[in-house]
Amino acid sequence: MRCLPAVTVAISAVAVLLPFSNAKAQTADTIRAQTVDTTGGPELSLDKAMSIAQKNNPDHLQIVEARRTAVARRRAAYGALLPRADAQLQGLYLAQGNTLLSGFAQGNGSNSEQSSYFIGLTYNVGTSTFLNPKIEQANVRAADADVTNSVSVTRSQIAQDYFTVLGDQAKAKLEDSLIANAQTALQLAKAKLAVGSGISLDVSKAEVNLGTQEVAAIRAKNQVAIDRLTLFQHMGMMEPQNSRLTTTYEVKAPTFTVDSVLALARADNPALEAARTRDESAKIGIKAARGSYLPTLQVSTGVGGYTNSFTNSNFLVNQAAGGVQGCLAQDSIRVGAGLSSQAGQCGTLNSDGTLPASQAAAIRKSNNAFPFGFTKQPFQVTATLSLPIFDNFQRELKVEQSEAARNDALYAIRAQELKTTATVTSGYLTLQAQAQQVALQERTAIQARETLRLAEERYRVGLAPFLDVSDARSQFEQAESDRINAVYDFHKAFAALEAAVGRPLR
Numbered sequence: 262m263r264c265l266p267a268v269t270v271a272i273s274a275v276a277v278l279l280p281f282s283n284a285k286a287q288t289a290d291t292i293r294a295q296t297v298d299t300t301g302g303p304e305l306s307l308d309k310a311m312s313i314a315q316k317n318n319p320d321h322l323q324i325v326e327a328r329r330t331a332v333a334r335r336r337a338a339y340g341a342l343l344p345r346a347d348a349q350l351q352g353l354y355l356a357q358g359n360t361l362l363s364g365f366a367q368g369n370g371s372n373s374e375q376s377s378y379f380i381g382l383t384y385n386v387g388t389s390t391f392l393n394p395k396i397e398q399a400n401v402r403a404a405d406a407d408v409t410n411s412v413s414v415t416r417s418q419i420a421q422d423y424f425t426v427l428g429d430q431a432k433a434k435l436e437d438s439l440i441a442n443a444q445t446a447l448q449l450a451k452a453k454l455a456v457g458s459g460i461s462l463d464v465s466k467a468e469v470n471l472g473t474q475e476v477a478a479i480r481a482k483n484q485v486a487i488d489r490l491t492l493f494q495h496m497g498m499m500e501p502q503n504s505r506l507t508t509t510y511e512v513k514a515p516t517f518t519v520d521s522v523l524a525l526a527r528a529d530n531p532a533l534e535a536a537r538t539r540d541e542s543a544k545i546g547i548k549a550a551r552g553s554y555l556p557t558l559q560v561s562t563g564v565g566g567y568t569n570s571f572t573n574s575n576f577l578v579n580q581a582a583g584g585v586q587g588c589l590a591q592d593s594i595r596v597g598a599g600l601s602s603q604a605g606q607c608g609t610l611n612s613d614g615t616l617p618a619s620q621a622a623a624i625r626k627s628n629n630a631f632p633f634g635f636t637k638q639p640f641q642v643t644a645t646l647s648l649p650i651f652d653n654f655q656r657e658l659k660v661e662q663s664e665a666a667r668n669d670a671l672y673a674i675r676a677q678e679l680k681t682t683a684t685v686t687s688g689y690l691t692l693q694a695q696a697q698q699v700a701l702q703e704r705t706a707i708q709a710r711e712t713l714r715l716a717e718e719r720y721r722v723g724l725a726p727f728l729d730v731s732d733a734r735s736q737f738e739q740a741e742s743d744r745i746n747a748v749y750d751f752h753k754a755f756a757a758l759e760a761a762v763g764r765p766l767r
């Protein structure tokens with residue numbers, strides 16, 4: 262009969278330990294499962310996230326817009342090879358009165374309306390006219406390289422954010438599974454206390470462990486939400502509800518060598534390509550600056566016309582009549598002096614001293630030219646060859662600036678080459694180290710899991726205190742968290758190396 266309590270304790274302990282062991286097995290299976298969000302909602306692969314970012318990321322789009330400016334400048338440089346065309350239409354109203362022109366007063370006996378037009382071509386030819394298109398073409402290639410580099414940087418940023426969220430989700434699932442484990446441990450401690458084989462201190466420790474685990478789970482889920490916001494911020498869009506990150510990669514040590522990725526980077530790195538093309542632009546800029554010592558030619562031509570109408574239509578009629586009268590008076594003086602009369606050249610007047618109606622009508626008709634009854638001006642062509650003799654050392658300044666810009670471009674190439682070499686090499690070494698860390702953390706996690714299992718078994722049969730289980734669970738949690746960090750740090754290191762090289766590597 263004295264054995265009955267022992268049998269009862271054993272049966273109760275086994276009944277409680279069965280779900281405890283199952284929970285532990287489920288924890289391992291959950292951690293090893295594919296770490297993606299399975300809450301439902303739209304799927305988001307890494308490639309899709311990168312594609313969305315290229316269309317919506319504001320920082321990337323600013324660089325794309327800068328390329329538009331470079332293309333417009335290239336078009337303008339090629340446009341300078343063609344003559345410039347201008348059209349001008351002008352109107353003028355001049356009130357009656359005297360106008361001072363070159364120090365002399367000229368009278369205007371009536372208000373007048375004037376209009377004119379001019380259509381002309383102007384062609385400027387110099388050394389820069391033929392060199393600027395080459396400069397701007399190099400600048401467009403540099404802008405293309407800037408866009409490519411921005412794409413690489415954006416892709417790397419999205420990959421970093423994407424793997425950060427996946428790591429957060431894996432940690433959150435780990436914390437959830439450990440909550441179930443802590444709950445089962447609490448039930449076991451209470452069961453042992455109820456049958457007299459446990460102590461209340463174990464129950465208190467189990468309750469504390471459960472509370473601590475629940476707080477850790479809350480923090481882990483909050484970190485998932487924060488890092489998801491960062492991911493979609495860099496994608497340039499609002500986060501859709503319950504979106505699922507679906508891309509996972511296997512951890513494999515890189516098979517390529519550091520020399521191979523360095524060769525790729527030196528050939529394809531867009532930042533390095535941009536520096537090289539800007540050097541080409543600076544080299545041509547020196548020739549353009551030195552070309553300012555050569556003459557420039559400007560050729561212009563065009564056609565035009567003008568009108569001039571008086572608002573008082575009788576002004577010209579009266580002026581013409583006055584002219585006839587003056588001519589006749591002069592002719593009378595000639596006749597009085599014994600000279601032959603030339604009255605036929607003066608015209609005729611009516612008896613009242615006015616012009617005949619037909620002449621007056623013709624004069625009034627000619628006065629109605631405003632605004633579009635133009636009188637054409639003669640065709641003209643102007644050619645100007647200019648050569649500045651002394652321009653206050655402005656040409657010398659341009660040459661010095663262009664040579665300094667070329668030297669800066671060479672320094673930029675060297676700096677980018679050194680940076681690329683250092684970044685790619687360090688990225689490769691980091692990737693190698695991360696691959697080794699993943700392997701080590703895998704083994705550590707397995708050992709921690711086995712230690713936890715043994716501690717649980719020893720506590721179940723009464724050979725170890727609950728503190729050993731608590732310590733083993735903490736070590737297991739830390740080991741699994743370190744393993745998750747190592748896995749996703751490896752993927753982040755891979756993305757960083759791809760950004761340094763300037764192209765995908767897997």
